[in-house]
Amino acid sequence: MASKFKQALNSGKFVITSEIGPPKGTDLEKMYEHIDLLKDKVDALNVTDHQSSVMRFPSIGGCLAIMERGGKPILQMTCRDRNRIALQADLLLAYNKGVRDILCLTGDAVPVGDNQAAKGVFDLDSVQLLHSIRQLEAGSDLGGNELAGAVELYTGATVTPEAVPLEPQLIKFEKKIEAGAKFFQTQAIYDLDRFAKFMEYARQFPVKILAGIVLLSSARMARFMTANVPGIFVPQELIDELAQAPKGGALKKGIEIAGRMIADLMENSICDGVHIMAINREEVVPDILTAAGISA
Amino acid sequence: MKSITKQKPFDEVKQLIETFNRIYLIGCGTCATMTKTGGIDEVQAMKELLHDEGKLVTGWVVIPTACDEMTAEMIAENEKAVQDAQCIIVMACALGVQRVNSSWQKPVIPALDTLFVGLEEGPGEFFEACDQCGQCILGETAGICPLTACHKGLLNGPCGGTNNGKCEVDPEKDCAFTLIYERLKEQGRLDLMRKYHPPKNYQVMPRPRKTMVLPERGK
Numbered sequence: 001m002a003s004k005f006k007q008a009l010n011s012g013k014f015v016i017t018s019e020i021g022p023p024k025g026t027d028l029e030k031m032y033e034h035i036d037l038l039k040d041k042v043d044a045l046n047v048t049d050h051q052s053s054v055m056r057f058p059s060i061g062g063c064l065a066i067m068e069r070g071g072k073p074i075l076q077m078t079c080r081d082r083n084r085i086a087l088q089a090d091l092l093l094a095y096n097k098g099v100r101d102i103l104c105l106t107g108d109a110v111p112v113g114d115n116q117a118a119k120g121v122f123d124l125d126s127v128q129l130l131h132s133i134r135q136l137e138a139g140s141d142l143g144g145n146e147l148a149g150a151v152e153l154y155t156g157a158t159v160t161p162e163a164v165p166l167e168p169q170l171i172k173f174e175k176k177i178e179a180g181a182k183f184f185q186t187q188a189i190y191d192l193d194r195f196a197k198f199m200e201y202a203r204q205f206p207v208k209i210l211a212g213i214v215l216l217s218s219a220r221m222a223r224f225m226t227a228n229v230p231g232i233f234v235p236q237e238l239i240d241e242l243a244q245a246p247k248g249g250a251l252k253k254g255i256e257i258a259g260r261m262i263a264d265l266m267e268n269s270i271c272d273g274v275h276i277m278a279i280n281r282e283e284v285v286p287d288i289l290t291a292a293g294i295s296a
Numbered sequence: 297m298k299s300i301t302k303q304k305p306f307d308e309v310k311q312l313i314e315t316f317n318r319i320y321l322i323g324c325g326t327c328a329t330m331t332k333t334g335g336i337d338e339v340q341a342m343k344e345l346l347h348d349e350g351k352l353v354t355g356w357v358v359i360p361t362a363c364d365e366m367t368a369e370m371i372a373e374n375e376k377a378v379q380d381a382q383c384i385i386v387m388a389c390a391l392g393v394q395r396v397n398s399s400w401q402k403p404v405i406p407a408l409d410t411l412f413v414g415l416e417e418g419p420g421e422f423f424e425a426c427d428q429c430g431q432c433i434l435g436e437t438a439g440i441c442p443l444t445a446c447h448k449g450l451l452n453g454p455c456g457g458t459n460n461g462k463c464e465v466d467p468e469k470d471c472a473f474t475l476i477y478e479r480l481k482e483q484g485r486l487d488l489m490r491k492y493h494p495p496k497n498y499q500v501m502p503r504p505r506k507t508m509v510l511p512e513r514g515k
């Protein structure tokens with residue numbers, strides 16, 4: 001049966017997803033709180049896989065918790081920590097436990113994380129991971145051996161619409177589509193005109209695009225991201241808007257900006273939905289939705 | 297081709313030779329001389345350091361190319377000083393260390409860390425060029441090796457970390473896929489970038505790798 005997330009995307013409705021970052025440790029209370037807060041307000045919750053190469057409770061564990069609590073998970077899988085044997089095995093487990101939506105990523109580099117001497121695996125890359133899933137669906141593993149029971153998964157990937165240089169990024173985007181990616185989550189976008197141009201290009205492909213919305217909590221954060229995060233450019237007007245917010249009001253301003261962007265994307269049908277990342281501030285996601293005029 | 301090395305911190309070498317008092321020193325006249333890690337000057341400096349630690353250096357030699365068979369002969373020529381030592385400190389890459397190790401029964405101690413096999417780009421500037429993967433794909437990647445030039449060894453294009461043509465792990469380093477893209481574009485072969493590279497065979501020749509060059513080959 002098709003996942004609810006896939007159904008939502010195919011229904012033409014403007015889809016909202018958000019993110020759950022599992023904790024570092026076995027105390028899951030905070031994660032449960034975030035799940036309970038968001039599960040009925042969004043179409044699916046995307047669980048990060050040792051984001052930024054920081055060792056945490058596993059992504060599949062977060063997905064199981066979401067399902068136990070009545071939410072819909074998207075399993076993020078990176079190629080950094082597992083070879084093809086482990087990746088395939090985890091896909092079998094995920095499918096068996098009822099996970100149907102997978103976001104395939106390369107994964108950040110080991111040295112940016114908190115176990116910096118670890119071996120980076122990258123036995124597969126994101127395009128190969130997508131192809132592997134197609135093969136598991138066809139009933140065999142990457143070694144060409146028959147499976148007793150296959151999988152059927154809705155797979156997505158990421159794209160950075162403002163990468164520099166852009167063309168290699170778009171070539172890879174197309175390779176991901178050829179490998180069966182059906183939905184894409186973008187790197188954070190802030191310049192809607194430029195994003196609309198990307199969408200004009202992306203619309204020629206039969207895929208659904210969720211714009212990445214990263215909450216800006218201060219002008220400093222906006223400047224930092226523009227200077228340091230690949231493919232993120234916050235326009236000067238937004239930085240000024242944040243800087244001019246009354247003392248202690250920058251976060252509120254950031255929520256307003258995120259809400260405004262979502263409303264704009266939705267009203268003008270620029271893309272198929274948004275993926276909201278409120279890194280470490282999951283509790284304000286409902287406020288962002290309210291600011292966007294979405295009540296759940 | 298050059299084997300790129302750096303000197304181990306002297307404290308680490310000191311620990312490795314803790315129980316030895318009489319030491320023979322070997323340097324290398326090729327790569328380690330060029331990288332200034334195991335040439336005549338560095339071997340003499342090491343001799344001084346060991347002397348200051350109260351160790352006796354029974355002799356030293358800088359072998360023209362420590363990794364080839366000549367090494368055994370050079371050790372034989374210096375047999376007395378070598379026999380007199382309790383261990384040999386080798387200031388060559390790990391190939392030199394292993395070559396000495398195979399021609400001598402007593403403990404062999406590396407004084408260098410071998411970093412990579414590289415090419416010289418500019419004076420004193422080296423980059424890792426090949427990981428000896430056993431199935432070369434340079435013909436499809438504009439002669440630039442993504443296995444070594446890309447931090448993650450990706451095959452199908454850049455990760456999301458490319459930043460203005462630089463790699464996410466180090467803004468000083470180029471992103472392999474920007475280089476490959478630019479070169480292929482110049483050559484009018486961008487279609488190669490669109491080609492899907494299936495998962496790589498990492499067992500082309502399972503370790504330990506060995507081969508026998510047969511005399512009739514090449515005829």
Ligand code: SF4
Binds near residue numbers: 425427434442444
């Ligand atoms: S693909 Fe790279 S690692 Fe493999 S043989 Fe060629 S240059 Fe060496």
Ligand code: SF4
Binds near residue numbers: 455457463
């Ligand atoms: S930025 Fe480029 S070189 Fe660095 S890991 Fe990503 S694809 Fe590889």
